[in-house]
Every structure is written in C-alpha cells, then in structure tokens.
Amino acid sequence: MSPTGSPGAKAAKPTKPAQPWVVCRNAPPTPFEHPQWVPDSVVGGAKLGVSGVIADVGPGVAPPPEVYDVSYVIADLDSGEILAAKSPHAWLRPASTLKTLTALTLMPRLDPRTVVVASDDAQQAAGSRVGILAGNRYTVGNLVDAMLMFSANDAVYALADAAGGYDKTVALMNDTARDIGAHDTVVVDPSGLDEGNQRSSAYDLALIARDAMRLPAFRAAVVKRDAVFPGGKDKQGKEWKAFHVYNINELLRHYPGAIGIKPGRTDRAQHTFIGAATRGGRTLVVAQMGSVTGSWRPTAALLDWGFANADKVTPVGMLVAPGEAGPATPQPSLTSLTDGSADTPSEPATATGTPAPAPLTASGSAPAGADRTSLVAVSGAGALLTAAAAGLVIRHRRRRRQTSEGPS
Template sequence: MPRETVDPRLSVGGERLASMGVVVDLPPGVPAPPALRNVSWLLADLDTGEVIAAKAAHARLLPASTLKTLTALTLIPRVDARRSYTATAADANADGTRVGLLPGQSYTGSQLFSALLMASGNDAAYALARAGGGLPATLSAMNEQARFLGAHDTVAKDPSGLDAPGQSSSAYDLALIGRAAMQLPEFRAYVTTRQIAFPGRPGKGGKRSTYVVSNHNRLLYNYEGTIGIKNGYTSAAKRTFISAVSRGGKRYILTEMHGLDPSWRAQAAMYDWAFRYGERATPVGSLVEPGTVTEPPALPSATTAAVPAPGSPAPPQAAGDVVALPALRSGSRWALSEAGLAPWVGFGGLGAAVLLVGVFATRAITRTTRRH
C-alpha cells in the first residue's frame, strides 16, 4: 500500500501521530484501549518516551490550567522557593480560580508554587510571573521553553492558562511538558502533596492564621501509584488533564484535551489497560527529547481553503492544504456542547478541522464568558 502523505507540522514524534483517529498497534488477542470522551489524548511511557496510543495527538486546543505545568517548569529554576514575595492587588484580583492571595502579604516561592500546582491558583500564577521577571518576560521564557522541548503546537499567552486569543497546546505537547516537568524534584514534590497549611489573614492577637489548601487532582486520592500532574478546566477548553502513574517499575503519562467526562475513573481505566497491555503494544511514535526539535518542521507549499458553512459537506482536501479557521475573539470564550466543534487554534487544526467540520457540522456552538 502507498504510504499516506502527512503534513510535517503534525508529525513531530512520528508520522502516525498526525492521525486524527485512535492510533494503536496491538498484537492479536490484546483489546483496544478504553474509550475516552474527549477530542484528543495521548498515552506514553514516561521513562522511554514511547507513545503507546493516541488520538488526534497534534490537534491544537485550549490547554486551560494544564498550561500551569509549563509555567512551573519555566519558573521553578528562576524563582527562589525560600525567598518571600509580596502579593499585589492585581495578583489577588485575578480572574477565575484563586488560592486567596492577600495584597501586601508575603508568601514564599514554595507557597506560591504549591498554590499554582495544587489549587490551580491564577493569583499565584501572576505573582510568580512577576517574581520571574514580569509577565512579558515570563511568557517569552515559556514559549522559548516550549520550542526547546519540541512543543510546537504550544503558544502561551497567559501563565494561568485562562483562555486567551492565540493560546494553544496539544495532547502531544502536554506530554512533552509534563515529562520534562517531572524531571524536577521540586515539581514532583508539589504535585504529589495532598494538603498544605496556607497563610491567611492574621488572627486574634496578631497570631498567624492559616487555612488548608488541597490538591485538585482527584486521581491522586483515588488511584494507587499516581505521581501527578495537573488538571484544568474552562468552559471553552472543557476538561484538560496531564496525569502520571507509577506501578511495578513502569511509569506512564496520559494527557487529555477537551474532555467531557468529569470522573477520574476514565483515566484509571486507561491506566489499568496500560499496566496490563502497554508492554505488548508496538509504539506508534515517541516523545522527542528536549533540544532535538527546537524548530518546527519546514512547511510544504500550501493553498488556503475556507471552512464550509454549518450543514454543508466539507470539500475534498489535497495533501498540504491549509484550512482557514475562525480566530478566537478577544474578550470572548467559545463553549461547546458535548457534540460541539473543537476550538482549533492556528494552522494546527489542519486535517483535524476538516474531519471535525464534516462530522460535527450540524452541532451547535454556544457563546459564553465563564472562566474557571
């Protein structure tokens, strides 16, 4: 059979990862991996980087708070965990989820990283960005870090992961980012901590008051061997997740984007399958090593085709065609019903957008301004 032509922009880690369907190579008698209710996912060996199975691995989607993993990876070497940093009113008034920073109160770098990774505090993200050299410098460093990892589907526009025009990542990139972050001992400590006492307002008699901050990763409490990493949610991104589990000398990493199942049990089922059958699967790709693919692959010559109007069939696409997609509008968020069209960002939706337009053309897109 002739080899399928794929766009090199979508094939970092192996040409099979350019597929928009489930990709897995199993011997006879091994069942397929369990279904996940999401747009894209990737399962890989955390140590070797071998990709065991994936679905739409390079689809560019909104990362929500899983982007905080890249924020932490970038800033842990730059922000002293023992030094104190004073929160500002701008930090405290962050949109979405907050840990509860108080303007004028000091927090150690360690406390801010705990708030960022355990409680997904957007206020902590902005405080850390300031401590790391300011918001523009932090975003520049995050994007430079993504390029170094080979995460070319990733564009960071907000260190908290809140939806921002042009911001994107992919299941493949989240696996690269999560794998790199797990090399840092400090990161591993933050994401496996279940609860900490966090500074609050001074109590009676000037006594320092604290309150409990808990880790939002429910897999950590419910699935044996969980070693991280970070969950996320916005009404447009839906549920996003990077998780990692260690058991019996094997470690796997699982990433998901635009998930529609709020339960931890779906991830647990995938890990059950991985620990039982993962070593019998032939890898379908690999997570590239940091520093080996620092520039995106060269683009082929391309033409631009318009996205069909809802209800109309998608026209045939030639190899290398680029699909023009609606840009995210500044100040708005697009939320999708369970059957909604995924919010592809940039040219990373090539092929996937054509497929999804054809499959989901009749499904409704609703507009919302909710953010979490």
C-alpha cells in the same frame, strides 16, 4: 356516575408513555485549524500526524478503551515511548494544565525561599484563587504549592511578578515550549485562562509533564495531598489565619500508584488533564484534552490499559528530548503553487495582521473557502507573534474579567 358506569368507582389514570433516559453533556471543544504536515516531519513520529485513535496492538491485544476525550496520549514517562494516542497533535485550549509549563519555566529560575509581596492585580485574579492578600508576603514555595495543588491563578500572577513580570513570563514560557519540542503550544496567559489563540496539544502536555517531572520540587508538589498556606492582613486590617490548601487532583485519591499531575477546566477548553502513575516499576503519563466529563475514571481506564499492554504493543511514536525536534513542516498548499492570483477569499485578519486559525468543522476538514496559505501562516513564528501582541492587550484585563475557569 363514573366513566365505568359503577357508582363510586374511580376513573383509571391514562398510562404515560415511557420516556427515554437522556444524558446531557457539554459539546466537546473543536480544535483549531492547522496545516497538513509532511509526515516525516511530525514531532514524535509520522504516525502521530493523523486524527483518530492510533495504536499498533497486534493480534489478541485489546484496543485502548473508548473515552470522551477529543485528544489523548499514553506514554512511558521514562522511555518516552507512546503506547497509544488519539489525535495527539490536535490544537486545543489547555486550561490549567498549562500551569505545568508555568512551573517547568519558573521553578528552575526562582528560589523557593524567595519572598514575594503580592500585588493588587494578583489578588484580583479571575478564576480559581487561593486567596492571597495584596501587600502580604509569601514565599515562592507557598505560591508554587497553591498553583499546582489548588490551581490558583492569583498565585500564578504573583510568581510571574517574581520572575520579572507577566510579559516576560509569557515570553519565557514560549521559549521553554520551543526548546523542549512542544511546537503546538502558544502561551498567551500563564494561568491557562482562555485568552487569545492560547493552545497546546495532548502530545505537548505529555512532553511538558515529562520534563517537569524531572524536577524534584515539582514532583514533590504535585503529589502532596495538602499544604499550609500563610494567612495575612487585608486592607481593612482584618487578620486571616493560615489555612490548609488541598490538592484537587482526584486521581491521587482514587488510583493506586498515582503521582500527579494536573487537572484543568474552562468553558472553552472543557476538561483537560495530565495524570501519571507508577506500577510494577513502570511509570506512565496520560495527557487528555477536550473531555466533557471531568471524571478521573477515563484516566484510570487509559492507565490500566497502558500498564496491562505496555509490553505487548508496538509504540506509535516518541516523546522527543529537548532540542531534538523542530516544528513540523507544512505540506505545500495549492495556492502556494500558483502565481498568487488565486481568487480564494482570505481569512479575517487579527489586530496584528496575522490570520487567526479557523476552527475545524465536525468532519475535521477546513471550512469552505478557507485559504490554506493563511492557515500555514498561523504555525511557528507567526502564531507566537500573534500571541505576544494579544498578550499586551490581554494583560490589562485578564484578572478582572469574569471567567468560568473552575477550581481546576
């Protein structure tokens, strides 16, 4: 007998409650702690020193679209006017967008026809690789294409060797960043891997991209859809044929008028991106950091907003010219006004004795008990010294260490 009391009748299945639609996303990265700056000293303008969305849209103009990025900048590539931004000077890890600075630093110094013999160390680079073979010969032009189109870390290290070595390249990149006003940027590894206190900001990435796009060879490389990369012979004597390298920047395939520039991704940085496009005689650049999606669509939405409203909004800041701006001035801290006997505990020191930057809390405030004087010490020359010392250790393990740096 069935539960209904009728012979042969089937029992009704219990109804399951409706389940909510759950979308899982990675947690966005937390910016490094940095000092509060004197507003008038903030690079690019006083308005850029705050957190959150910054836009002066006026009546009847829609605000910028909401995106998942922790930080972004929308700017006119030619005039340097910043149309809108979100936490533009937040210190975040740049991932492979840092290769834009690598290119800006090395391309003017290296003849694209120069032949480079690849080292074992370069061949064994961690993360994304084009597949160079130790002992084989490649031109600087081949390596630049692989670095900018395919985000190849092995190509980066081969270029660094051609420029005088890993340490010299890191020093040159830090000098270049400082010279153009990218004072949020500290370089530890020229490939963009998550090493030490390596960091940048959306403001700096837009600034770096603007200067890099003034180099005709850079501009030509980042817009290429594919290029032929040479083959060679491996240590077992096997011959490898030349092959095509494709540009991994999806904006080029999906957004009309796109002209570059560079994506990036690591576990700690999440997704970073610099994009540029031309429409109606105007070229805009968008720099994004800390995205959890990696999609080209948020970039397209920011660009669409910029093109639609560039003549309707009041710029909130400027991308400075090289040599125009020094680093921002930290505001005096409470401890600096005392006799030095404050009982606030200091942060743990790094191997060089310089306090490491503590991450922001979810609210954007410093952790309880943080020593503000120590945080100030991280900025400027202190951070660069930390990066340089860290580089001496990291260079011996950077390539073989397993990392989650993806193809971007």
